[in-house]
Amino acid sequence: MIHFPQREDIRLLSPAIATEPSETSVLPQALDVTQDRGDGMAALQIAAETGDEMAFLQAAGEIDWSHRPAADFARAVRLALAAGAHLLARNLADQGHRLHPHHEELAKMARILAPPRVVRANLPPDPSVRANLEWMRAHAAEYRGRWVALKAGVLLTSAPTARELKDQLSSTDGLFLTRVI
């Protein structure tokens, strides 16, 4: 038996939770499952608002996505990302893009959420890795909390923020840049 939050539960949502990221502009002030159009989208919205990934997956699994409009897919992907259902977001973006190949937002979603891929595998080795590692091992304690720029194991500069670090460098190309934790 799937449990979705009831009306009373939703009204208890704090303002901070009820104004979360991507759906902020389209969410009603108080969500109500009785306002569901019967298409399951309200259940997705509620699960996303409550951050309940399992409820989100269950609700999405009860929807027949084979004939859904592009807008529903795009909204479901946004909600899935807000709910933390990242694999489902990828699958919905992919399915939506295949069903609606000319929908720009779905195309973008499918592209960004697509599985990673190897672009090239025959690149030459990089000897700078160990030199930078050795510098970090020897000197990290002296620069805790700061950003550092190294080149082949040699410190070029450091700064409290990344922006200030960049301002001190003519170029960041080829440099090792990190915040020292």
Place this chain on the structure above:
Amino acid sequence: MVLQFADGRPFALGACPYWDQLSPDPAETPRIVVAIWIGDSQTQAVVDTGGVYLVCDPEIPDLLDLDSSVRLGVATLVIRGHRYVGDLHKLTITLPAEEGESLELEVTAFVPSLDPGQEWRFPSFLGLQGCLEFVRFAIDPGANVFYFGRL
């Protein structure tokens, strides 16, 4: 060839050293901290097989020019108990090999957008889904070597 299956097929094509600590504190929990290239700059990231995406330090966009045309807002990630909202990007990264072949990957990256007063006290992370999920990898904790290769 760095590592092989019994029949001679390659398991991993590249190997690089890794840090096993983020800080010099000897009591710190061991990590697998590897160097990666993001575009033309190198940085470090912790391998996090329980995580998703390449999670970037929120200040990374101040250093690197990220292509906003392949950006998707807004996603939410819970990182070590803290809830972060941010954008998703498609980025090309390279796992640099000290021995063997370096590996260039196209991955999904999460860049947190911090609220006023919100702090970031973490490294960048190489998660599984969206990042390392199709990379074959192994570690030698005796020699602090991270092996990697394509499937």
